[in-house]
Amino acid sequence: MVYIGLASPSPSQANSREYQQQVIDAEIKSLEGSIRALKLRRNALTPISSLPTEVITTIFSFLLPVAPSPFTILGERPDHLSWLRVAHVCHHWREIALNQPLFWSHVDFTVLTSAGAAGVLALAKAVPLYLEARVSIGRWDDARFSAFQKELQARVSHICHLAISADHFHLRKTLEELHSPAPTLEYFLLSNDGTIPSRVFVPDTLFDGTTPRLSHLELQKCDISWKSPLLKGLKYLEIHIPSRDARPSLSDWLDALDEMPQLKMLDLHSASPIAPPGALFPSGVERTVTLASLEHLNISGSARDCGLALAHLLLPALTRLYFTTTSFSLDGSDVQEVLPYVARHAHGPQDAQPLQSVFVRNDRRCADMLAWTQPNIDVKSYNLVTFFEAMVFARVAFSVTNEDWAPETHAEIFEAAMTALPIDSLVTLTSQVCTSSPHTQSWLRQAPRWPLLQRVHLATHAARGFTDMVLEDSGVRECPLLPSLTNLVLVDIALSARRTLRLCDALMKRVEQGVPLETLDLRTCFATSRTIELLEEIVVDVLGPEKTVQEWAQIRVIWDSVARDLFVEDDLDSSGPFGEEEDYDEDDPDTGNDHETWDNWNSDGYDEGETDYW
Template sequence: MSALDTMIVPRAALLETLSAVQDTVSHLIGDLTEAEIVDIEGYMGRIGRHLMCSRNVLVPINKLPEEILSYIFHFNQPAYPDFAPSWPSGPRSRSWIEVSYVCKHWRSVAVSLPCLWSLVDLRQKGFDAHKLEAFVRRSKAAPLTVFYENSVSDHPVSRALQDVVARDMDRIRHMHIKGNLRSLVANFSQPAPCLRSLSLWHRGADDALGHADPAPALFNGRAPLLRKITISACALWHAYRITSLTHLALFHVEVRRLDDGFVDMLAGCQQLEMLAIISPRPLPATELEPQQQQQQQQHTSRIIVFPCLRHLHVVGVSHVSPIPWLRLFLAHFDVFEHCEFQLEFHAWSPRSALPLESVLSIFPPASQFRPLKRIDTVQLWTSYRTRPRIAIHSRTLFILAYLNDFPLGRPEEHMLFDPDARAVIINDTQDAFPSLWRTLLSPTARFKTLDVFEENQNTVEPFEALRPGPGAEGVPCPELQTVNWTSGSAREDPIFELMAVANDRARRGSPLRELSIWSNGSGDGRRTVEFDALGAPMGYFNTDSSTQQWIDEAIQGLIDATTAKHPDGSQW
């Protein structure tokens, strides 16, 4: 070691010493050897790094106590829902640990913080067994969240995962796996005392897990905290006995797998709070009718009471003969009024073969499917830009129809209505759909109020849905008393046509009591006509209001109400 390596210059003489060194080097220009130049550059580099460390110490955040830094690092860590999570993607999925590369102080704090290392993402390229061990070691006793996705080329990582599961299964709180589950089924028989949620996305043959009779309990029945499971493309319930769930999501499962074995699993999960079936796979057309007949014969008529079920979602249903299997599926459910139901179909095109039966015929009786016991509002939205769907919650039936193509049926045949029930129709297209409107406002409908919101009112056809037919035909919606009609723009003033409809209804013994019109085309704001008990006009009022705001709010409210979401508010 040279004298320069050990000499300590007094702090007061530091700048004077550096100035002397600078003068000496300047004086020796042309006389220094290459080796001497390299040595001096090395010292200059080390001095620069020491100065950078000194400057970092002066940065305000580096003056924070370690406890505060720990909180900051912790909140920089990404949060993933424990139920049906969106998977970490790209290089940012482990970006929060980059704080350990900033400086020595930050690294010491980060390495000592177990929660930073508790999210183990085995899908990342270059994440080998050595890094896995480092994560597990630094996580100390913190509960682990494991993301794993296997492929043909990552057998070492797969073995590393199995080692972690075998050694640290008692610390794994959330486990999310994508791949061929056949190679991992051995892990499902180990005790998992800390496990709270499990996601299994199978890639491979549909029956890879096989059938077991009797089926062993999942994790040998020793996962007492496991309440949330997500399953994709396999029928896990055929291979393992699953009980005590509060949340269950099924992705890409063949509808024929929703058999009595599935019903058996549901019977063991009567505390279920959320059940979601996303993109169920229909049967091939060649198997459709024979398989449905067989299912109808084999399905038990067992009805299971779900007192805690709050969310029942069926999303991404094919339009290929969905009604029979949906009817069989829902026939097993006895749910209470607080349950929110949502059904969404794939987008229908004009060439789609629409179901021949009413979509509403899928429901069990209202005495069994209690959200149907008291409906006080029906909202129908016709649009170019939506997938067909229905939703029931908050005593409201929401219907989203792609143009006029929706086999609605008559709601009053499938549910019970409040005496003062209200119908809301929203049309944000350039066209009118009188046939769908007439179905909703049939002579057997019992609505007291009708609210209509149209983006553009270009035809009088919608008014015809309220006009009595000739002869002995019944009056549409005979108990209707109030009509509120809002149009963003109109070619002609609709008040004259609506007054003619009101007169026709009065002559047939079904008079209106109030008619209100908002129309930008008229320039008159809101106009209201009141009628007496016989339907004769008795008052006219005119007030200012914004029609476009009413339309926008109505449409946005309907979108929000019918979009299937996780309990945390994120969409499926």
């Protein structure tokens, strides 16, 4: 057997190969240098390279994120380094970027290493700085925190924007070291993100009490004295959930507001003065403060605390009022006591238009109302996301919470709020009230105030009260209720035979009164083709459901099949997607359930022998 192998290179041969590789590498580097030089010369000949550096710098500046706004929506945090893409285009642009300190003024210590933050700050030199930091437990060691503190202390004199979120320990340590004046500071945010219920107090000596340009102050779970020099001359003030001991007395609070004549936005969450037990409204109001520039007021807390604050304010420029309160009275009397002060700030001479759109909704623990000065504002869904989106542009947002209220109390609060608010020019009403208590009398009391109401959106229980109101309306052609109403939208209602025929009776009465409906929108409802035929005989334009009864029946078969596969029989929810119980209960002796109704209602119409309509 013969073995053939490669001989190992001799030391001289290995050295020779290594030398040859070094020569080639050197030649490659030389060629790369030549290529770079040629590229630079070529790029210099492009038309854009003929622009002066100052012009290119100005163009680059449009890529910088705008200064933070007090109305910035959650989740819209800007990326302050996204503009750096232009520095990767060519050598000339990179040199411009590196030599413009303003481009490096935004530093987020959360995403940069200590060395990276130091490098960026070195490029920023002495321009006004926008600094942010979220000090996370477990991610920041002592060395990183110390480096952050040193950078902060060294640059206090030219910080314009400072936002710090940390646990109470690191937040206290940071504030203890900030002794120097902050002559350029305009925006200051402190957030206590610790899980331990320990408070952070903002000392009066912070920044040596010298912040002449500070206009926006936001404190989250931090305490501050309302005599602090930081509170003087502010335009935007937000204080979220301080400790009870840090809540101001009424006199200190009013004195502090007197020192903020340019205040445009005031956001207080459980941070206003505490109403003393037994305080009476309005006899207890001896002093008021006028905030002539305030446009946006967001206040939350107990009903009496919020009422105390509103009772002592005059707000001639207010265009947004967000009132979120907790009731501690089973009958809602504490809320009704302060409603006149909510109404006083809900509309005024500063508003170009009256309140024209209203949305009301409730669940087991909360009752909400929104009002706009624009007509035809539709809120088609009442989940939290769409509710907060709609609230952003509302003139008035009223929300009250009490987990122990009975449905009747919800109804009384809504009627009291509707009565108090100046909504005589109402054009659009959306009601998604989820309670079985009747609203007929409330409709009858409120409807005479709404001669301009044109469009109504109603969910199941609100629709019942509306229908009963129309049937009980004693007005004839000369004075019917809601004379301008032309558009009715029913939302997520199963139009059984009884409901359909009762709705037909109500719509026919509108015809007899000379105020017929022009449009009936049933696109989200559940109805048969016969239902649509009956309604089309009364209303000119009926927008039918997106799915027919037959299509829903097919879906129900699939639902039942899947449910039987997943659950034992005793666990099945008999309501399913179509098992909504009829909202007309034992108060109506002719009431059955919807299961009976649908069994007697086929695709071609209703059983002629059925006399139990509703």
